Amino acid sequence: MAALSLEVRAKSFPAVGTAPEKRVLENVRLSVEPGERLAIIGPSGCGKTTLLNIAAGLDRDFEGRLVRDRSARLAYVFQEPRLLPWRTVADNLRFVLFDDDPTEVDARITAVLAEVGLEGTQAVFASRLSLGMARRAALARAFVVRPDLLLLDEPFVSLDEPTAQHLRLLLLELLERHRTTVLFVTHALHEAIMLADRLLFLTASPARVLAVREVPLGAAERRDPLAVEACRNRLLAEEAELARLLLPASAAAPSPLAEVAPG
Ligand SMILES: Nc1ncnc2c1ncn2[C@@H]1O[C@H](COP(=O)(O)OP(=O)(O)OP(=O)(O)O)[C@@H](O)[C@H]1O
Numbered sequence: 551m552a553a554l555s556l557e558v559r560a561k562s563f564p565a566v567g568t569a570p571e572k573r574v575l576e577n578v579r580l581s582v583e584p585g586e587r588l589a590i591i592g593p594s595g596c597g598k599t600t601l602l603n604i605a606a607g608l609d610r611d612f613e614g615r616l617v618r619d620r621s622a623r624l625a626y627v628f629q630e631p632r633l634l635p636w637r638t639v640a641d642n643l644r645f646v647l648f649d650d651d652p653t654e655v656d657a658r659i660t661a662v663l664a665e666v667g668l669e670g671t672q673a674v675f676a677s678r679l680s681l682g683m684a685r686r687a688a689l690a691r692a693f694v695v696r697p698d699l700l701l702l703d704e705p706f707v708s709l710d711e712p713t714a715q716h717l718r719l720l721l722l723e724l725l726e727r728h729r730t731t732v733l734f735v736t737h738a739l740h741e742a743i744m745l746a747d748r749l750l751f752l753t754a755s756p757a758r759v760l761a762v763r764e765v766p767l768g769a770a771e772r773r774d775p776l777a778v779e780a781c782r783n784r785l786l787a788e789e790a791e792l793a794r795l796l797l798p799a800s801a802a803a804p805s806p807l808a809e810v811a812p813g
Pocket of ligand 1: 564572574592594595596597598600601755
């Protein structure tokens with residue numbers, strides 16, 4: 551059985567004031583197998599976050615069907631870290647572990663903070679963290695629940711490229727170590743190639759599925775920026791429609807920096 555199976559026949563946001571009703575998603579189907587990592591890629595504002603919210607069960611106002619094991623533990627890393635600034639790092643993690651044995655909780659928090667490179671920060675208030683550290687803490691809060699299904703919405707947006715790359719490598723390490731099932735959203739094809747097994751491309755709004763492609767890279771190649779770049783260029787060269795979707799018309803030479811800007 552798939553870890554997640556979703557069919558959105560239609561999703562619209564109702565008219566508000568002078569803004570008319572907006573159709574965002576149309577006939578989008580996807581499924582994620584246990585242990586698989588699926589990336590959703592599409593232009594800014596096409597409906598990626600909306601789709602992720604539906605997959606999470608946060609938005610039930612759509613035509614279609616969501617099938618997910620209700621007993622599966624779900625973690626969601628939002629576009630913004632969404633930490634509670636008045637709580638310490640440890641308390642932010644403790645907040646999502648309320649059902650667990652309190653004697654085990656501290657050890658789990660210490661271990662996961664070490665995994666994300668935040669050892670020794672238990673007592674630091676979240677408001678004191680840099681954005682890079684806050685994003686690490688948000689990853690720690692997701693992994694501390696040992697999720698059966700992890701949803702990520704552009705988890706490295708607004709970071710400088712070296713920091714983002716550092717965190718991508720860290721996330722890849724965590725995903726491989728824990729064999730986590732993942733559904734994640736990004737606008738950056740090189741990030742998707744690095745982290746995902748399969749890529750689902752959405753059209754501009756109202757979003758439909760444009761294409762689904764496997765990522766033919768092994769663990770070592772994912773960590774090699776040149777191999778990722780070559781894979782990306784191959785994909786864009788083979789698929790004219792993807793290139794039109796992801797590259798500005800003026801882009802002469804494909805490069806990660808030429809991709810659509812984050813929203
Ligand atoms: N609650 C809402 N009410 C009305 N319109 C909304 C609402 N949430 C999102 N939208 C609109 O739906 C469309 C899709 O938004 P969504 O955030 O899902 O896109 P996205 O692909 O994730 O964008 P980005 O790449 O900028 O993160 C946008 O036009 C957005 O303005």
